[in-house]
Amino acid sequence: MTDFKFMxxxxxRNPLSLAGLIIIAIFVIIAIFAPLIAPxxxxxxxxxxxPREGYSPIPQPPSAGHIFGTTEGQYDIFxxxxxxxxxxxxxxxxxxxxxxxxxxxxxxxxxxxxxxVDEVIMRITDVFLAFPSLILAxxxxxxxxxxxxxxxxxxxxxxxxxxxxxxRGDILQVREEDYVEASRGIGASSLRVITRHVLPNAIYPTxxxxxxxxxxxxxxxxxxxxxxxxSPEGYADWGQMTQFARNWIVGPSGEPLKYWYAVTxxxxxxxxxxxxxxxxxxxxxxxxxxxxxxx
Numbered sequence: 001m002t003d004f005k006f007m008x009x010x011x012x013r014n015p016l017s018l019a020g021l022i023i024i025a026i027f028v029i030i031a032i033f034a035p036l037i038a039p040x041x042x043x044x045x046x047x048x049x050x051p052r053e054g055y056s057p058i059p060q061p062p063s064a065g066h067i068f069g070t071t072e073g074q075y076d077i078f079x080x081x082x083x084x085x086x087x088x089x090x091x092x093x094x095x096x097x098x099x100x101x102x103x104x105x106x107x108x109x110x111x112x113x114x115x116x117v118d119e120v121i122m123r124i125t126d127v128f129l130a131f132p133s134l135i136l137a138x139x140x141x142x143x144x145x146x147x148x149x150x151x152x153x154x155x156x157x158x159x160x161x162x163x164x165x166x167x168r169g170d171i172l173q174v175r176e177e178d179y180v181e182a183s184r185g186i187g188a189s190s191l192r193v194i195t196r197h198v199l200p201n202a203i204y205p206t207x208x209x210x211x212x213x214x215x216x217x218x219x220x221x222x223x224x225x226x227x228x229x230x231s232p233e234g235y236a237d238w239g240q241m242t243q244f245a246r247n248w249i250v251g252p253s254g255e256p257l258k259y260w261y262a263v264t265x266x267x268x269x270x271x272x273x274x275x276x277x278x279x280x281x282x283x284x285x286x287x288x289x290x291x292x293x294x295x
Contacts, residue, residue, distance in 0.1 A: 020279025038082040050075040059262040071244035083236035092214040103163025111171030125161035133158040148231040170202035212281030215274035241266035
């Protein structure tokens with residue numbers, strides 16, 4: 001309870017941290033109440049597929065029927081960004097969750113046991129880290145076939161090595177502490193030593209990295225969707241919404257901002273979602289930093 005009170009006090013006392021918390025809370029509310037904010041049309045089989053009215057390639061401005069306007073192909077922007085919030089949480093939380101689990105398991109094994117185990121795991125991570133992450137993710141997504149599931153698999157595969165390397169480095173320091181040696185001395189199993197003594201004292205930097213990376217993962221997923229490697233056409237995904245607007249970023253001669261809504265609105269949702277997680281991640285870094293004096 002004391003630690004929780006300290007975390008909340010540190011979170012609230014920093015205006016930027018509080019701003020990040022409020023931004024993410026707003027997105028959580030949007031995701032939870034998406035069926036009420038943007039109800040799917042009657043008979044709509046998949047609520048994540050954006051309703052469309054016609055097939056005109058020219059975006060239409062905001063109106064009474066479409067408060068944010070429509071994109072190329074006449075997909076409703078308001079519906080797309082609201083349900084796209086659920087897609088963003090799905091991608092960010094699932095990818096980071098699986099990445100954390102894989103990275104922690106492999107990093108813990110490499111750091112605690114060392115030797116051949118460490119050598120094999122670290123050389124595998126070196127292979128993944130040798131490639132630019134976005135390019136490797138593009139290659140994996142293209143090989144698996146364009147879909148949101150393929151994007152999540154690709155981002156997980158390119159993200160776990162960084163987590164494994166980070167947790168390994170922290171465990172290499174913690175495993176030499178006296179309390180770890182004492183636990184080994186009384187006959188505790190390796191699993192118990194890792195889970196009860198080593199990991200709890202080495203995991204904080206990894207958790208901070210994960211909180212900062214949720215926004216980055218969503219941004220990478222949006223980039224893959226923008227390139228046509230993400231969700232199927234018409235799926236509520238912010239990256240695809242910006243892809244629909246790529247031919248209309250600049251309007252006709254004399255009206256350069258005529259189609260501003262097509263790219264600006266999805267872009268703002270991406271911007272604030274990533275900003276919120278970055279601010280929240282900075283707050284967690286300050287709170288979980290063991291060198292921070294508790295006042």
